[in-house]
Structures are given as structure tokens and as C-alpha cells.
Amino acid sequence: MSGSDIEVLIEKFARLPGLGPRSARRAVLELIKNKNSLLWPLIQALENTANNTKICTRCGNFDLIDPCNICNDPKRDNTLLCIVEGVADLWALERSGCFKGLYHITGGLLSAIDGIRPEDLNLENLSLKINELNISEVIMALSATLEGQTTAHYLAKFLDDTSVKVSGLARGIPVGGELDFLDDGTLTTALKSRRPL
Amino acid sequence: MSGSDIEVLIEKFARLPGLGPRSARRAVLELIKNKNSLLWPLIQALENTANNTKICTRCGNFDLIDPCNICNDPKRDNTLLCIVEGVADLWALERSGCFKGLYHITGGLLSAIDGIRPEDLNLENLSLKINELNISEVIMALSATLEGQTTAHYLAKFLDDTSVKVSGLARGIPVGGELDFLDDGTLTTALKSRRPL
Numbered sequence: 001m002s003g004s005d006i007e008v009l010i011e012k013f014a015r016l017p018g019l020g021p022r023s024a025r026r027a028v029l030e031l032i033k034n035k036n037s038l039l040w041p042l043i044q045a046l047e048n049t050a051n052n053t054k055i056c057t058r059c060g061n062f063d064l065i066d067p068c069n070i071c072n073d074p075k076r077d078n079t080l081l082c083i084v085e086g087v088a089d090l091w092a093l094e095r096s097g098c099f100k101g102l103y104h105i106t107g108g109l110l111s112a113i114d115g116i117r118p119e120d121l122n123l124e125n126l127s128l129k130i131n132e133l134n135i136s137e138v139i140m141a142l143s144a145t146l147e148g149q150t151t152a153h154y155l156a157k158f159l160d161d162t163s164v165k166v167s168g169l170a171r172g173i174p175v176g177g178e179l180d181f182l183d184d185g186t187l188t189t190a191l192k193s194r195r196p197l
Numbered sequence: 198m199s200g201s202d203i204e205v206l207i208e209k210f211a212r213l214p215g216l217g218p219r220s221a222r223r224a225v226l227e228l229i230k231n232k233n234s235l236l237w238p239l240i241q242a243l244e245n246t247a248n249n250t251k252i253c254t255r256c257g258n259f260d261l262i263d264p265c266n267i268c269n270d271p272k273r274d275n276t277l278l279c280i281v282e283g284v285a286d287l288w289a290l291e292r293s294g295c296f297k298g299l300y301h302i303t304g305g306l307l308s309a310i311d312g313i314r315p316e317d318l319n320l321e322n323l324s325l326k327i328n329e330l331n332i333s334e335v336i337m338a339l340s341a342t343l344e345g346q347t348t349a350h351y352l353a354k355f356l357d358d359t360s361v362k363v364s365g366l367a368r369g370i371p372v373g374g375e376l377d378f379l380d381d382g383t384l385t386t387a388l389k390s391r392r393p394l
Contacts, residue, residue: 005250005261012238029259046228062226063203088223088226
């Protein structure tokens with residue numbers, strides 16, 4: 001069907017999240033068709049990322065420097081620490097521009113089914129960081145799933161002996177959400193947590 | 198939010214067909230998380246493809262050799278020539294395994310709106326090829342769109358002075374298709390082209 005190098009490349013693309021064999025084939029064809037404008041620049045960008053990306057030893061973010069730009073930024077509010085599961089969540093919060101504190105990435109969520117225990121999470125330097133950085137509030141920005149909430153509760157207990165306030169993201173109807181399309185769980189939570197207008 | 202190298206890479210990924218900013222971010226994060234098992238092998242595969250892929254001067258296919266493996270294969274039936282728009286279509290036919298003849302890629306479809314004229318298509322060596330290769334039947338495997346059918350008719354006229362038989366793919370209900378979900382055009386064609394059982 002096609003050169004083996006091309007097949008190998010399609011396989012590699014198909015293994016990326018969000019892509020399957022069909023989209024991998026389309027992407028690879030587009031790359032081959034545009035060697036100079038797409039393929040070589042992509043190789044260059046991948047090499048730069050592979051060579052220059054570091055994991056921040058303080059928060060776990062990916063950046064070109066360690067500590068990362070966020071941990072390094074003197075303008076960030078170092079009394080607020082936001083705990084997230086992964087870099088994708090950190091980026092999502094940064095895109096929203098709503099949070100100006102610091103982050104800590106757990107690298108996963110506790111899960112009895114997947115056998116992920118507290119010692120598998122990146123928690124070693126968390127207490128240390130909280131004491132060092134003058135943190136007054138820890139915000140759990142974890143998924144509203146069983147695993148996310150189990151982890152949030154575990155961490156709240158874990159931080160019991162520190163003096164920090166522990167909070168979690170509000171739950172309710174998402175912005176733009178139509179009642180008709182919301183699941184029962186969200187509706188129930190939104191009704192229970194109703195607030196005066 | 199993230200290192201500029203990472204942002205550049207996400208932009209490049211997001212420009213590929215089938216990917217958007219969100220899936221590009223997910224793919225790039227996965228790559229950075231797995232530098233040795235995913236990122237470096239992907240770079241290697243891209244470089245191999247960039248360095249080794251050639252366009253077959255006979256049919257227009259992408260392969261590591263020119264003429265490509267299909268044009269070179271003595272076992273292929275060189276009395277049948279299948280005309281397709283692009284490499285993706287050639288690959289689709291090869292995956293199905295239903296065609297054992299040779300191919301010719303037009304590189305596009307005639308389109309008044311997009312200003313694509315016969316001289317913009319890869320037709321130069323088509324008559325030459327038909328005479329040289331002992332082709333007895335040319336199969337138009339072009340899209341069932343206005344442009345595809347215009348191109349098919351143009352090519353049929355173009356081949357009028359040769360002695361080859363010209364055919365086109367059958368139209369009708371796709372395998373597994375439920376009548377309820379088919380568009381009117383397909384239903385009409387299927388009814389008009391009904392055949393004895």
C-alpha cells in the first residue's frame with residue numbers, strides 16, 4: 001500500500017490521544033504533500049521540544065526552565081496553591097486567566113481500581129512547599145469524578161496538620177448549560193448548592 | 198502558560214487535518230510525557246519519511262521507490278487502470294484489496310468555483326501510459342460529487358480517441374446502510390439503478 005517508513009509514521013501518529021488510524025493517515029498525507037511548509041518545520045518543533053522541555057521540580061509543569069515561569073514569577077500570589085491532576089489542567093486554568101497563584105501537580109488521582117495509592121502521587125514536597133511558600137489557602141481543582149473527589153478528601157486530611165485553609169471548585173450548572181441537557185447528578189448538586197440571588 | 202517551543206509545536210499540530218487546538222494540546226502533552234517512548238521515535242519516523250518518500254512519476258503515489266511498488270509489481274494486472282483523485286483514495290482501494298490493476302492519480306478534480314482546469318490536473322502522461330501499458334479498461338474511481346463527476350466525464354471524453362473501455366464505480370446504498378438514514382440523492386440513484394435479484 002505505501003512505503004514502510006510511511007506506515008511506521010502512520011502507526012506512531014495513530015497512537016497519539018485523539019487520533020485514530022484514519023486521522024493519522026490524513027495527517028501524514030498532508031505532511032508528505034507539504035514537506036517544506038509542514039513536515040520539516042514539524043520535525044524542527046518536535047526536536048526543540050524534546051531537547052528543551054524540562055519538568056519543573058517545584059510544581060511539575062512542563063517548561064523550558066526549571067523552576068518554571070509560573071513558579072519563578074514574583075507577581076504570582078504565593079499565598080494561593082492550586083492542586084491539579086496534570087499539566088493539561090494547569091494549562092486550562094492558565095488559559096482562563098482566572099487564577100494568579102501557584103500550582104502543584106499530583107501526577108494522577110487515587111484509584112482503588114487502577115491501584116494508584118498515595119505514594120504513587122507527587123506529594124513528597126507538598127507539605128514542605130506549603131510551609132516554605134507562606135501558602136494560606138490550598139484549592140483542590142480536581143475532576144468531579146469518584147477518583148478526583150477521593151483524592152481531594154485524602155489531600156484535605158493530609159493537610160490537616162498544617163494551618164492552611166482547604167477549598168474545592170464550586171459545583172453546579174456550567175456556563176451556557178441548558179437544564180434540559182444536564183445530567184441528574186449536576187442538576188441535583190446545583191439545586192442542593194443553590195445560592196441567594 | 199507553557200514554554201514557547203511547546204506552544205509552537207501545538208500550533209503546528211493544530212494545523213494538521215483532523216486536529217484542532219484541543220487535540221493538538223493533548224497529543225503534545227502525551228509526547229512530552231513520553232519523550233523516549235513516543236517523542237523521539239516520532240521524530241525519527243518523520244525524518245525517515247521526509248528523507249525517503251518519493252512521488253512515483255508513473256502514477257503519483259507516495260513510496261520509497263520511484264516507480265512505486267504498485268507500478269513495479271509484475272503481478273498487478275496492467276490491463277486495468279484506476280483513476281483516483283489522490284493518494285488517500287489509492288490507499289483506500291489498496292486497503293480494501295479489491296483492485297489488482299494499476300493507478301493514475303489526477304491530483305485534483307475539475308472545479309469551476311476553485312478555478313481548477315484540465316491543465317492543472319496530472320494528465321500529461323495518461324494517454325501515453327494507456328498506449329504503453331496495454332490498458333484495456335479505465336475505471337473512474339472519483340468522488341460522487343459534482344466535481345468528481347465533471348472530471349469523470351471530461352476524462353471519458355479525453356479518452357474517446359483511445360480504444361479503452363471507460364467505466365465508473367457503481368452508485369447505490371452503501372453496505373450496512375439503513376434506508377432511513379440515507380440522503381434522497383442516494384436513494385433516488387439506488388432506485389433508478391435497481392437490478393434483478
